[in-house]
Amino acid sequence: MNDKPKQQYDIAAIMNENINVMRDVVPWANETRFRVTKVEKGHVFGTQPWAEHLVGDPESGVIHGGVITTFLDNLCGMACTSAMTEMRFVATIDLRIDYMRPAEKGRDIIGEAECYHLTRTVCFTRAWAYHETRDKLIATAAGTFAINKARLGGSKK
Amino acid sequence: MNPQLTNPRADEIDAILKRLPFAQTLGMRCEVLGDEMTAILPFQEKLIGNVAIRALHGGAIASFLELTAMLQVFLVSDMPRPPKPINLTIDYLRQGHAKDLYARAYVLKMGRRMASVRAEAWQENRAEPVTALMAHFLVAAD
Numbered sequence: 308m309n310d311k312p313k314q315q316y317d318i319a320a321i322m323n324e325n326i327n328v329m330r331d332v333v334p335w336a337n338e339t340r341f342r343v344t345k346v347e348k349g350h351v352f353g354t355q356p357w358a359e360h361l362v363g364d365p366e367s368g369v370i371h372g373g374v375i376t377t378f379l380d381n382l383c384g385m386a387c388t389s390a391m392t393e394m395r396f397v398a399t400i401d402l403r404i405d406y407m408r409p410a411e412k413g414r415d416i417i418g419e420a421e422c423y424h425l426t427r428t429v430c431f432t433r434a435w436a437y438h439e440t441r442d443k444l445i446a447t448a449a450g451t452f453a454i455n456k457a458r459l460g461g462s463k464k
Numbered sequence: 465m466n467p468q469l470t471n472p473r474a475d476e477i478d479a480i481l482k483r484l485p486f487a488q489t490l491g492m493r494c495e496v497l498g499d500e501m502t503a504i505l506p507f508q509e510k511l512i513g514n515v516a517i518r519a520l521h522g523g524a525i526a527s528f529l530e531l532t533a534m535l536q537v538f539l540v541s542d543m544p545r546p547p548k549p550i551n552l553t554i555d556y557l558r559q560g561h562a563k564d565l566y567a568r569a570y571v572l573k574m575g576r577r578m579a580s581v582r583a584e585a586w587q588e589n590r591a592e593p594v595t596a597l598m599a600h601f602l603v604a605a606d
Binding site for chain 1: 483484485486487488489490509510511512513514515520521522523524526527528530531545548549550551552553554555556
């Protein structure tokens with residue numbers, strides 16, 4: 308595994324090949340049911356379907372902001388990993404969400420996340436949620452992520 | 465309605481949680497003592513975000529804190545329904561372990577149009593919060 312430490316990988320391509328696995332291994336992502344649809348280097352797209360059990364306002368039937376937070380947080384984290392040249396996972400340091408307008412009942416939400424700067428330890432990201440195009444936004448997010456050290460054989464606390 | 469309740473809105477908090485499908489999905493509940501409310505998120509396998517280190521998902525914690533902040537604004541106001549969020553910032557301070565999570569929210573300012581709220585979630589030790597949230601809610605009726 309560490310015989311070629313300098314080797315660079317096309318992480319985005321590897322992620323694209325495993326696009327469904329990335330969500331399936333995250334129990335809370337399975338609960339909120341979002342899908343990752345496309346991975347490019349530093350850029351990730353996804354869909355959050357409407358579902359009854361995610362409703363946060365019973366009068367309007369609109370899904371809860373927390374679902375959008377989960378969705379954008381996850382896409383931002385994946386955008387960080389896709390921007391790298393070796394497989395590293397990230398942990399959210401902070402995330403800011405602005406809610407522009409409520410999502411519509413029964414409609415899919417499209418999410419897009421971008422990792423626009425990367426240092427050795429931190430990734431900077433932004434993300435958008437909308438129904439059709441980015442000119443009519445439901446929410447935006449800005450998040451910073453810490454890059455976890457490469458660990459061989461499990462976690463140390 | 466429990467006549468011994470010190471805050472008549474405590475029963476309404478319970479009713480709101482029961483009516484909110486997403487709060488039921490999270491499985492959260494609240495205990496109200498006067499104007500002080502503690503929200504409880506009992507651990508469930510579905511709240512996990514990383515199976516390798518068995519950490520709670522940041523999105524689940526954020527959702528829980530957003531609901532806690534929203535309900536605290538409702539509790540100390542006379543609003544007919546819970547307020548709508550404008551924005552929020554979440555600081556992930558420590559890993560959320562596969563255990564119950566607790567939260568309290570503080571309304572820093574209750575304005576005529578907006579409320580500023582801070583909320584913190586903790587597990588074993590309240591002085592070592594897992595996650596902190598700062599949020600703004602729209603409280604005006606129009």
